[in-house]
Amino acid sequence: MRLRLAQNVQSSRPLMDFSGLGLSQPVLRALDAAGYQSPTPIQAMAIPHVISGRDLFGCAQTGTGKTAAFALPILHRLDALPRPNGKPASSAPRALVLTPTRELAAQIGASFEAYGRHTSLRYAVMFGGVGIQRQIQTLARGVDVVIATPGRLLDLMQQRAISLADVRVFVLDEADRMLDMGFVNDVMRIARSVPKTRQTLLFSATLPDTIRSLAQSLLNSPVHVAVDAVSSAAETLDQSVYFVDKADKRSLLAWVLQDLQIDRTLAFTRTKHGADRVVEFLQKRGFTAAALHGNKSQNARERALDSFKSGKLRVLVATDIAARGIDIEQLSHVINFEVPNTPESYVHRIGRSGRAGSSGAALSFCDAEERPYLRSIERLIRMQIRVVGEHPHVPAQKSDSDRAPRENRQPPQHAGARRNGGGGGHSGGGPRRQQPRRDDHLQSAAHAPRDGGAAVQQLQAASARGAERPVKPGFSSPSGRRGRAFAR
Numbered sequence: 199m200r201l202r203l204a205q206n207v208q209s210s211r212p213l214m215d216f217s218g219l220g221l222s223q224p225v226l227r228a229l230d231a232a233g234y235q236s237p238t239p240i241q242a243m244a245i246p247h248v249i250s251g252r253d254l255f256g257c258a259q260t261g262t263g264k265t266a267a268f269a270l271p272i273l274h275r276l277d278a279l280p281r282p283n284g285k286p287a288s289s290a291p292r293a294l295v296l297t298p299t300r301e302l303a304a305q306i307g308a309s310f311e312a313y314g315r316h317t318s319l320r321y322a323v324m325f326g327g328v329g330i331q332r333q334i335q336t337l338a339r340g341v342d343v344v345i346a347t348p349g350r351l352l353d354l355m356q357q358r359a360i361s362l363a364d365v366r367v368f369v370l371d372e373a374d375r376m377l378d379m380g381f382v383n384d385v386m387r388i389a390r391s392v393p394k395t396r397q398t399l400l401f402s403a404t405l406p407d408t409i410r411s412l413a414q415s416l417l418n419s420p421v422h423v424a425v426d427a428v429s430s431a432a433e434t435l436d437q438s439v440y441f442v443d444k445a446d447k448r449s450l451l452a453w454v455l456q457d458l459q460i461d462r463t464l465a466f467t468r469t470k471h472g473a474d475r476v477v478e479f480l481q482k483r484g485f486t487a488a489a490l491h492g493n494k495s496q497n498a499r500e501r502a503l504d505s506f507k508s509g510k511l512r513v514l515v516a517t518d519i520a521a522r523g524i525d526i527e528q529l530s531h532v533i534n535f536e537v538p539n540t541p542e543s544y545v546h547r548i549g550r551s552g553r554a555g556s557s558g559a560a561l562s563f564c565d566a567e568e569r570p571y572l573r574s575i576e577r578l579i580r581m582q583i584r585v586v587g588e589h590p591h592v593p594a595q596k597s598d599s600d601r602a603p604r605e606n607r608q609p610p611q612h613a614g615a616r617r618n619g620g621g622g623g624h625s626g627g628g629p630r631r632q633q634p635r636r637d638d639h640l641q642s643a644a645h646a647p648r649d650g651g652a653a654v655q656q657l658q659a660a661s662a663r664g665a666e667r668p669v670k671p672g673f674s675s676p677s678g679r680r681g682r683a684f685a686r
């Protein structure tokens with residue numbers, strides 16, 4: 199099934215050009231150099247409000263251009279604002295961006311670097327898993343914007359290497375993911391250290407109750423901006439499911455990869471160990487593959503990502519957390535080697551494919567135990583995912599009779615991404631789209647005091663219940679490896 203590319207960066211129709219948003223000349227020049235011609239919907243909606251100083255609650259997922267939606271107006275504002283008491287840049291940044299993973303932090307840092315190249319502002323990226331000393335030195339040289347993961351930021355605060363006393367703009371990026379990863383207490387501690395008189399911008403791809411509570415406690419009369427509900431990514435992709443026994447999944451993967459259309463694939467496993475096993479198997483079968491997960495050193499992760507981006511690797515096998523937010527252009531396929539047990543993760547995963555205007559395909563390998571997960575996903579995205587019934591590893595039992603009539607099943611070549619948008623429409627056995635979900639919540643503005651105690655308690659309790667995959671806060675065990683912190 200192929201529906202229109204909904205809120206994708208390149209498919210969004212130019213609403214206006216960037217100059218209509220009130221951005222300053224240095225920022226506009228950088229956008230010109232980046233080749234951006236028109237703002238994406240989230241940018242067009244958010245930037246004027248952020249420039250005017252309003253708090254903002256943005257519902258948008260990665261791939262919509264949300265980083266620039268907050269980075270551009272922050273650069274615009276800070277460039278025009280004199281530093282407090284005319285002091286030079288110090289270890290007290292004026293904008294703080296909190297983000298869940300180091301990959302995302304590095305990407306946001308690179309965005310600030312690119313968009314702010316014609317300003318005199320200084321940026322630094324701080325995340326765990328690398329030596330802290332270089333980061334401390336970077337801060338001591340003076341920064342205007344810090345982009346950090348929560349755990350490492352707290353370490354730096356404890357060591358008094360950073361002061362949040364001058365923060366005027368506080369951004370929580372991928373807030374739902376931060377809570378999923380068990381960062382709720384860290385986030386709240388950091389929020390309490392930021393001055394109450396500030397601008398707060400909160401971005402989340404999904405809107406569970408925990409996020410609504412977080413927004414209530416941290417935002418002050420925010421403007422709400424949403425680009426499509428969480429199910430939007432589902433509209434841009436060709437999705438299919440292969441029923442298969444667990445033991446046959448690796449062979450099925452090798453078979454699927456023989457389809458030449460599958461050139462660059464991100465495959466997801468639930469565990470790090472599982473990712474390693476799949477990579478080992480693929481390498482034995484002659485495929486170029488590498489794993490991306492939290493047990494790998496920062497260097498190994500960067501090497502794997504670079505090789506994948508440059509086309510040297512055909513398959514990157516990742517866990518959800520490691521893959522979060524990585525920006526790989528022209529990714530043709532996402533393969534759910536294991537079906538995620540939370541439906542939002544499915545949407546996040548498939549959001550990696552079909553980005554920046556290219557179409558994509560998402561294949562899911564579903565064993566008997568994963569059927570309930572598949573049903574939850576279909577409920578969330580309000581579609582039935584097309585079943586591929588013709589493959590060499592169909593389980594012995596007639597297992598998918600409840601899902602799709604025989605004539606609806608597609609041969610494997612249809613699993614490939616249709617790059618030119620061909621084959622569109624609702625013909626054949628494509629998933630049936632139900633009524634799009636409305637986020638009624640977004641129609642009304644929340645008016646709540648910051649740091650409301652009851653809301654926080656509710657949030658912590660809900661987050662503890664809902665934590666999908668708690669990990670140690672901050673991935674922040676320092677090691678002797680070289681940092682990627684930078685400042686201009």
Ligand code: AMP
Nearest residue numbers: 207234236237238260261262263264265
């Ligand atoms: P994000 O959702 O922030 O991860 O952005 C997704 C991708 O879109 C990134 O590679 C950005 O460089 C790119 N991008 C963001 N805004 C624009 C724009 N206005 N025009 C073209 N590309 C953009």
